[in-house]
Amino acid sequence: MTTSPRADLYPTRGSGETVARPRRAPTVWGEHPGPLSRQECENYAANGFHTFDSLLTAPEVVSYLAELQQLRDDGELRTSGYVVREPGSERLRTVFDIGRTSATLAALVASPRLTAAAQQVLGSEVYVHQSRINFKSGFGGAEFDWHSDFETWHAQDGMPRPRAVSISLALTENYAFNGPLMVMPGSHETFVPVNVTDFAEQSQRLHRITVGIPEQRHLEELADRHGIAQITGPPGSAVMFDSNLMHGSNGNITPFPRANIFIVYNSVENVLEDPFAASHPRPRHLANRDFPPTG
Amino acid sequence: MTTSPRADLYPTRGSGETVARPRRAPTVWGEHPGPLSRQECENYAANGFHTFDSLLTAPEVVSYLAELQQLRDDGELRTSGYVVREPGSERLRTVFDIGRTSATLAALVASPRLTAAAQQVLGSEVYVHQSRINFKSGFGGAEFDWHSDFETWHAQDGMPRPRAVSISLALTENYAFNGPLMVMPGSHETFVPVNVTDFAEQSQRLHRITVGIPEQRHLEELADRHGIAQITGPPGSAVMFDSNLMHGSNGNITPFPRANIFIVYNSVENVLEDPFAASHPRPRHLANRDFPPTG
Numbered sequence: 001m002t003t004s005p006r007a008d009l010y011p012t013r014g015s016g017e018t019v020a021r022p023r024r025a026p027t028v029w030g031e032h033p034g035p036l037s038r039q040e041c042e043n044y045a046a047n048g049f050h051t052f053d054s055l056l057t058a059p060e061v062v063s064y065l066a067e068l069q070q071l072r073d074d075g076e077l078r079t080s081g082y083v084v085r086e087p088g089s090e091r092l093r094t095v096f097d098i099g100r101t102s103a104t105l106a107a108l109v110a111s112p113r114l115t116a117a118a119q120q121v122l123g124s125e126v127y128v129h130q131s132r133i134n135f136k137s138g139f140g141g142a143e144f145d146w147h148s149d150f151e152t153w154h155a156q157d158g159m160p161r162p163r164a165v166s167i168s169l170a171l172t173e174n175y176a177f178n179g180p181l182m183v184m185p186g187s188h189e190t191f192v193p194v195n196v197t198d199f200a201e202q203s204q205r206l207h208r209i210t211v212g213i214p215e216q217r218h219l220e221e222l223a224d225r226h227g228i229a230q231i232t233g234p235p236g237s238a239v240m241f242d243s244n245l246m247h248g249s250n251g252n253i254t255p256f257p258r259a260n261i262f263i264v265y266n267s268v269e270n271v272l273e274d275p276f277a278a279s280h281p282r283p284r285h286l287a288n289r290d291f292p293p294t295g
Numbered sequence: 296m297t298t299s300p301r302a303d304l305y306p307t308r309g310s311g312e313t314v315a316r317p318r319r320a321p322t323v324w325g326e327h328p329g330p331l332s333r334q335e336c337e338n339y340a341a342n343g344f345h346t347f348d349s350l351l352t353a354p355e356v357v358s359y360l361a362e363l364q365q366l367r368d369d370g371e372l373r374t375s376g377y378v379v380r381e382p383g384s385e386r387l388r389t390v391f392d393i394g395r396t397s398a399t400l401a402a403l404v405a406s407p408r409l410t411a412a413a414q415q416v417l418g419s420e421v422y423v424h425q426s427r428i429n430f431k432s433g434f435g436g437a438e439f440d441w442h443s444d445f446e447t448w449h450a451q452d453g454m455p456r457p458r459a460v461s462i463s464l465a466l467t468e469n470y471a472f473n474g475p476l477m478v479m480p481g482s483h484e485t486f487v488p489v490n491v492t493d494f495a496e497q498s499q500r501l502h503r504i505t506v507g508i509p510e511q512r513h514l515e516e517l518a519d520r521h522g523i524a525q526i527t528g529p530p531g532s533a534v535m536f537d538s539n540l541m542h543g544s545n546g547n548i549t550p551f552p553r554a555n556i557f558i559v560y561n562s563v564e565n566v567l568e569d570p571f572a573a574s575h576p577r578p579r580h581l582a583n584r585d586f587p588p589t590g
Contacts (some may be wrong), residue, residue, distance in 0.1 A: 037555045139511055143548050144436075176471040177525050177545065218436055230472050230547055250472065251546045253438050254523055261382040 006172055007271070010162075012193035012212065013155050013277035020192045020218055025161045027121070027188060027242055030268070034120025035113075038144075044121055045286070048188030049231075049241035055113060056169055056236040065171050067104055068259055070132055072093045080287050093127040093142075096132045096285035098261065100174075105133070109263055117164050117240055118182070118265035126265040127291045129272075136258040141179055146219050146248035147211040151194055151265070153243065155212065155277035157287035163270040164243040171259040174232045179252035181239065187246035194220045203273070214246075222246055268292055301568070305385055305457075306489035308450050308509065310471035310567055315487045315513055320456045322416070322537050324562070328446075328556045329415025330408075335550040338418055342437075343483030344536035350408060351531040360466050362399055363428055363554055366390045377580050388437075389425045389582035393556065397480055400428070403464075413460050413560035424448070424459055424567075431544075431553040436474055441543035442506040442516050442551060443482075444559070448538065450507060450572035452582035457483070458565040466554040469527045474547035476534065480523040482541035487513045491572070517541055535578040562581055563587055 009024050012091065028045040031038070036050060044050045056064070072092045077083055081182065082101075084094040098105040108114070109131055118126045136142075149166065153159040174180040192213030202213055231239045243264070266272075271291045275281050284290070304319050323340040326333070327512045331345060339345045351359070367387045369481055372378055377396075379389040393400040403409070404426055431437075444461065448454040469475040489507030526534045536542065538559070547553065561567075566586045570576050579585070 139514075140438075143546055145548060166321055175523070177523055178479055179545070180473055182549070216550065219434075224549045228470070228551075248548055250474070250548055251438055253440060253543055253545055254477070255511065255518045256523075 006276075007065050008276050009160075010150075010154050010191050010193075010276070012151055013196040013199060014241040015196055016246065018195050018215060018218065019191045020190050020221070023162060023189050023191055023244060024143045025134060025163060029123025029163065032120045032123055036117060039294065041121065044240075047185040048237055048245040049183055050117075051233065052105065052238040052240070053233070054236045055238035058236065061171055061235045063104060064108070064131040064133075064261060065259065067102055069134060069165075071101060071133065072191055074266070077101070092135060094132050094134050097288075098129070098133050105170065105261070107185050113286055114167050114198060114263060115265065121240075122265070123167060124269040125268045125292070127268055127288070129159070129264040129266040130286060131261075131263045133261050134259065136179055136252060138178065138252055138255040138257045139269045141252040141257065143251040144249045145178070145213045146246055147213055148192060148244045150243040151192065153287065155194070156275050156282050157264065158273040158275045158281060159243075160273060161270050161272060162191075163244065164264055164266040164294070165240050166243065166264045167240045168231075168240055169238045170233055171232050171236055171261065172257060173238070173255065174258060175254075175256060176230050178254045178258055179249045180258070181231040181247060181249055182228050183231065183241060184222050184246040185225045187222045187230050187242040188223065188242040191244060192222070192246070197259055203226055209233040214254065219246070226289060266291070298438050298452065299359050301359060301548065301571075303317060303443075304455075305449050305486050305488075305571070307446055308491040308494060309488065310491050310547050312492050313488045313510060313513065315485050315516070316487055318457060318484050324418030324458065327415045327418055331412060331565070332504050336416065339535075339537075341478040343540040344478055344480065344534055345412075346526060346528065346537070347533040348528070349531045352531035353531065356400060356466055356530040359403070359428075360554065361464065362397055364428060366396060366428065367430065371534060372396070387430060389429050390428050391425070392583075393426045393428050394423060400556070408557060413462070415536075416460060417458055417560070417562040420563045420587070422464045422563055422583070424454070424559040424561040424583055425581060426556075428556050429554065431474055431547060433550040433552045436552065437545040438474070438546040439544045440508045441488060441541055442508050443539045443541055444506070445538040447506040448582065450489070451570050451577050453568040453570045453576060454538075454561065454565060456538040456565050457537065459559055459561040460536065461557060461559045462533060462535045463526075464533045464556040465528055465530055466556065467552060468529050468555060469532070470549075470551060471527050473549045473551045473553055474544050475553070476526040476542060476544055477523050478526065479517050479541040480524050481521045482517045483539040483574055484539040485499055485517065485564050486539060486565065487517070487541070506585060546550060547589065550570065561586070
């Protein structure tokens with residue numbers, strides 16, 4: 001018995017020439033009430049991101065930083081699969097699935113401050129696809145190459161459409177010079193496939209890679225068309241961005257480290273299927289499959 | 296027969312604990328006529344740098360970029376000792392002693408536009424200590440760690456005092472996100488020695504290093520006290536900075552490369568002696584000894 005192949009609106013990880021294609025889905029799914037004004041929703045649709053001057057109070061920032069310090073000192077976590085270290089170092093870079101690591105962080109992940117904004121642009125209920133807390137050291141914290149999250153989530157996690165948002169909350173000051181998030185505003189309108197050969201080569205070369213990095217000619221084209229914006233701001237500021245927005249970050253030779261909390265909300269009408277371009281789905285701390293029914 | 300040891304106001308490359316000390320020389324040597332206003336001179340004395348909105352015309356920028364392209368394509372240069380490549384790549388990063396490589400660049404190096412500003416703050420005639428043209432690739436151009444040029448010029452080249460200035464002229468746009476020059480404003484007032492053990496370790500680890508990188512605790516202290524400023528600006532803009540100003544630059548994952556011309560003017564009253572902390576002086580393209588008499 002054979003089954004008919006699934007429709008795949010965003011083919012990627014092929015071996016031929018990669019061709020960038022327009023996105024085939026809205027960015028803002030209808031008009032819904034929520035914390036963003038109509039103008040802010042329009043800007044989000046056009047640029048693919050929205051910045052919040054302050055989404056965490058000062059005491060919250062202090063508390064989450066303390067939480068982060070505890071996680072970094074936790075011997076058990078340091079040896080589990082839920083952490084990532086700085087390349088070539090023992091320094092901890094990322095702890096995943098933060099809803100499971102502490103009640104404080106679980107409460108933040110479920111906070112309406114965040115979910116209401118995600119629901120508003122996604123036009124539905126949402127659930128957590130991935131969450132993590134990141135620490136990027138000073139004095140040589142590593143860069144993160146340009147990528148679209150959706151390309152990876154589609155290929156490796158089976159996310160059908162770009163109907164998900166990421167919210168990144170700053171716990172330290174994001175200066176222009178300590179490796180802040182960089183985005184190409186408007187790039188979320190273009191889907192850039194990744195060549196499977198490049199992906200394999202990059203994975204081997206960089207050791208750490210779990211995302212697909214587009215060919216340079218696509219990045220040049222997008223950067224020429226859209227330019228680059230840096231997301232800077234004080235502790236407590238935040239940015240929400242579309243799952244298909246091209247983003248990355250430079251390394252950081254300054255003494256000023258960066259820490260942030262990163263939560264991905266996916267629409268309940270966009271739950272994960274089998275991967276579109278991988279033989280096995282990734283583990284739960286990278287791609288949660290414990291989602292509510294789509295109703 | 297023994298000779299009495301030279302006075303060394305800036306001991307460095309020792310093996311003991313490094314202690315940061317106040318600078319023991321002016322930054323602006325008296326009041327002299329020149330292109331900078333009195334206020335600009337005062338700011339230069341306080342911050343250790345001065346930015347020029349436009350020091351090159353648009354046609355000049357085009358001409359120097361063409362010159363740079365020719366130098367990068369020059370097979371002879373590519374195999375000589377006057378060039379530096381990107382770490383782990385064949386891509387050319389730096390060509391030294393640009394006054395000897397072309398008449399166009401020689402004319403720029405000697406231009407009163409540059410020398411008059413250097414003479415004004417140094418309070419004397421000047422000569423060229425070092426000159427180079429730099430190309431920093433996009434897509435992973437390497438970072439350059441924090442350092443004071445004077446520490447290296449004193450230790451390895453025998454420059455007695457910090458009575459020299461560097462002028463960096465932008466040939467491409469220096470954005471905040473493509474690895475621009477970073478400085479710690481006011482840090483030129485502090486001399487930070489480098490431990491010889493660290494220097495040897497760094498030289499071995501980084502392969503390419505020719506400067507001394509201070510210990511992190513000194514950099515943390517200076518950054519906390521002075522903060523960090525990025526020097527950004529369009530092609531043709533420039534910055535002049537003191538030889539003892541702490542500076543560095545991040546890597547560059549963006550597609551936008553950076554190119555600049557870098558010229559160091561030293562006071563004729565501060566010519567090179569024997570190195571203060573090295574057995575042999577460095578080659579001429581790094582430390583010119585063809586200086587005029589001090590008169």
